[in-house]
Amino acid sequence: MKGGHGDMKYKPFGLGVTLYSFNVEYYKYTYTFEDMLALASTLGEGQGVEIVAPMFDRKYPDLSPEFEHRVRNGFEKFGLVPICYSGYSDPQRIYGRYVTDDEMFEYLKPQLDATKKLGFPLCRTSYRLSIADKLAQYCEKLGIKLGVEIHAPQTIETSEEILELCRRWEGILGIVPDCGIFCRAPSDVYLKRFADQGVPKEISDMIVDMWTKRADLEDIMAEVKSMGGNELCELMATESYIYFGHSDPAVMKDAVPYIIHMHGKFFNINEKGEELAVRIPEIVKALQEGGYAGYMSSEYEGHHWFADLDSFEQIKRHQALVRSYFK
Amino acid sequence: MHDEQMIAGNKLLIKNSDVKNYVGINIRLPWYRSLPISTVEELNFTINGKAIARENVTLEVDGVVYTQDELHKLDNKLWFNLDVQKALIKFDEPLSVGKHKVSLLMQLRVPYVDKGPDHFDFAQYVLCEKTMTYEGRTW
Numbered sequence: 001m002k003g004g005h006g007d008m009k010y011k012p013f014g015l016g017v018t019l020y021s022f023n024v025e026y027y028k029y030t031y032t033f034e035d036m037l038a039l040a041s042t043l044g045e046g047q048g049v050e051i052v053a054p055m056f057d058r059k060y061p062d063l064s065p066e067f068e069h070r071v072r073n074g075f076e077k078f079g080l081v082p083i084c085y086s087g088y089s090d091p092q093r094i095y096g097r098y099v100t101d102d103e104m105f106e107y108l109k110p111q112l113d114a115t116k117k118l119g120f121p122l123c124r125t126s127y128r129l130s131i132a133d134k135l136a137q138y139c140e141k142l143g144i145k146l147g148v149e150i151h152a153p154q155t156i157e158t159s160e161e162i163l164e165l166c167r168r169w170e171g172i173l174g175i176v177p178d179c180g181i182f183c184r185a186p187s188d189v190y191l192k193r194f195a196d197q198g199v200p201k202e203i204s205d206m207i208v209d210m211w212t213k214r215a216d217l218e219d220i221m222a223e224v225k226s227m228g229g230n231e232l233c234e235l236m237a238t239e240s241y242i243y244f245g246h247s248d249p250a251v252m253k254d255a256v257p258y259i260i261h262m263h264g265k266f267f268n269i270n271e272k273g274e275e276l277a278v279r280i281p282e283i284v285k286a287l288q289e290g291g292y293a294g295y296m297s298s299e300y301e302g303h304h305w306f307a308d309l310d311s312f313e314q315i316k317r318h319q320a321l322v323r324s325y326f327k
Numbered sequence: 328m329h330d331e332q333m334i335a336g337n338k339l340l341i342k343n344s345d346v347k348n349y350v351g352i353n354i355r356l357p358w359y360r361s362l363p364i365s366t367v368e369e370l371n372f373t374i375n376g377k378a379i380a381r382e383n384v385t386l387e388v389d390g391v392v393y394t395q396d397e398l399h400k401l402d403n404k405l406w407f408n409l410d411v412q413k414a415l416i417k418f419d420e421p422l423s424v425g426k427h428k429v430s431l432l433m434q435l436r437v438p439y440v441d442k443g444p445d446h447f448d449f450a451q452y453v454l455c456e457k458t459m460t461y462e463g464r465t466w
Contacts, residue, residue, distance in 0.1 A: 095399035
């Protein structure tokens with residue numbers, strides 16, 4: 001028996017929720033920021049919360065005194081653990097050109113400062129590799145970590161350049177794998193939505209078949225066109241590629257030293273408690289065998305296809321499902 | 328995303344100025360997070376099937392009215408995702424009291440997606456069509 005976790009073989013890693021999961025309710029004014037924190041606190045003691053700064057702060061990328069107050073107040077009141085500040089480098093925020101390296105650094109700097117000030121251990125954002133060293137030095141000075149998300153259609157297997165950077169800056173730069181990269185099939189809610197909207201069964205079946213064979217997006221598109229598929233069919237093809245990835249969860253076991261946070265992306269946990277797309281059991285196994293000691297934020301994305309599903313119920317199911325695989 | 332909420336409410340207000348009538352329509356950013364206003368590339372309105380000329384659509388942000396080209400320069404101004412902004416439409420023909428079909432096609436540039444070698448076009452095209460009522464009120 002290791003440590004103090006009962007008859008479990010490994011100490012369970014931390015569970016949390018990213019407030020992105022509730023973005024539909026937030027947008028429709030159903031939940032405020034505080035409502036979401038209150039909900040998160042009912043998920044269990046020591047629940048982690050990840051915030052997406054430009055959802056909540058009017059002064060983004062800066063930290064407004066108002067938002068700082070709401071975060072400190074809210075996390076303390078509801079007994080929540082700050083696990084990740086999600087920011088962005090917004091390379092195309094300027095009309096007609098990409099930002100320069102200096103502009104990108106200046107845009108990220110206040111977000112890194114906010115990460116530190118609000119008590120988050122890490123900032124998740126994309127960034128240009130050309131400013132990686134400068135960002136790492138700044139994070140080292142602040143005492144925070146910086147994680148780039150590995151998101152579909154990327155895979156860990158093809159992220160060698162990023163991993164090399166993480167080796168060079170171990171303990172400061174890391175990766176945040178999004179579990180949508182580890183899929184066994186496209187999601188049932190994605191399939192249902194496109195069927196409901198009128199994609200012919202032959203085209204839908206073909207897209208799934210070519211996805212399973214790991215075809216390039218161009219080839220899937222070409223096939224859609226040759227079958228007479230319309231724009232909706234093309235969108236279905238694109239979404240198969242950008243939402244459901246082919247990375248192997250087992251590769252995470254050796255990558256754990258560079259995994260500073262996990263995005264527990266999932267699409268739909270059905271009435272039987274199953275997530276049909278994301279390979280959750282294998283993900284938990286690889287992380288535990290690798291000794292992962294960080295957090296996983298449950299990230300519900302099913303609302304992209306069905307906005308009427310209860311996101312909080314989905315989050316509860318996800319955390320229960322992940323827990324059920326702890327060994 | 329959030330297409331149906333892009334046009335806020337269902338009432339039209341007309342502003343009477345000395346020279347022209349303006350229709351004011353409050354619109355929301357159709358995205359889950361705040362974005363710099365410079366990401367709003369085009370606002371294409373039609374009213375009762377008639378396309379509104381580009382130069383006849385302006386956006387009022389924090390009390391200042393901007394043309395569509397001027398919006399492109401506002402990379403340091405944030406459209407907070409819970410806020411509405413007022414689109415002002417120069418509408419020469421008198422608008423009758425009653426129902427009108429309004430549609431907005433917004434071309435939005437999502438600034439954090441890298442238009443790298445994957446050749447994804449991340450201009451989002453968001454369409455919202457609504458029947459709105461003009462009750463004869465002005466502001």
